[in-house]
Amino acid sequence: MSQDQGPPPEPDKAVALSQGPARLSAQGIRGGYGRGDVVKGVDFRAREGAVTILVGPNGCGKSTLLKLLSRLLQPREGSVLLDGTPLRDIPTRRVAQRLALLPQGPVAPEGLTVRELVAQGRFPHHSLVRQWSRDDARAVEAAMASAGVTEFAAQRVDELSGGQRQRCWIAMVLAQETEILLLDEPTTFLDLKVQFDLMQLLRDIAHRSGRTLVVVMHELNVAATFADHLVMMRDGVVVADGPVREVFTSGNLARVFDLDANILTDPETGRPICVPRLATDRALAAE
Ligand SMILES: Nc1ncnc2c1ncn2[C@@H]1O[C@H](COP(=O)(O)OP(=O)(O)OP(=O)(O)O)[C@@H](O)[C@H]1O
Ligand SMILES: [Mg+2]
Structure with missing residues (x-):
């Protein structure tokens, strides 16, 4: 990654960003695929200039929420607003x-080169x-x-490694040069260093x-570092929502993931870090 890497944001800055104006928002949205709702009444705000990170267990509805926010799916109830205008009217x-x-x-698509894939990000700007x-x-x-x-x-996308390919998709989305980016698991398949570089x-x-x-x-720890x-x-609802330090607590991790974890604080940045506890460790600690 060639981008300069700025220092971590000041804690106050993260809190201010976390409370800034919403560019993309949803009110009471419900929706899914066919019968039954996957997203069951969600209020959501993506704040201007902020990194909003969405976490939750497999199958809880994160990807479905992104589809509703980007109009790939229509909400059955509620509305999505882009800068205050209903998305369905744009x-x-x-x-x-x-x-x-x-x-x-x-x-x-098979046989596409990296440059050709990334160029597809420019299609919305053509007419x-x-x-x-x-x-x-x-x-x-x-x-x-x-x-x-x-x-x-100049290489074919289908001949790259999983992590290299993932970065090509990210390049394609960056090439679109939009004000709002919704990224569904962009760091999956990436090694830890590349995950950090990408999130920076x-x-x-x-x-x-x-x-x-x-x-x-x-x-979760990458999320706590960068959100x-x-x-x-x-289960299709938002359980906790706010600045990282308020939300990233053992209580919320237990509530959302059934995860028993200690929360420590990074001495350098003050950011929380979770350390899952093993049942055997708990038994030893109790002895
Ligand atoms: N195209 C689809 N058609 C029907 N049901 C779907 C479809 N996509 C997802 N679902 C169902 O919706 C529910 C939520 O899926 P979703 O993909 O939103 O979860 P997720 O939180 O993104 O999970 P993961 O962390 O595994 O990506 C799941 O029960 C899933 O089976
Ligand atoms: Mg998903």
């Missing part, structure tokens, strides 16, 4: 110019009168450099250019 191309979704586990331009080429090269995939540009890059994008990010992930605003979901 033309599709205009939505794609302002909001990008990286779905979970995307599959690239009959506005075809490929120098601006598009610049955005594609910049996105590939940011995601660290320039060296693979995404945080810089939010903090330096005021873009609004929503990221789903399972690595300005943390949302915890279980």
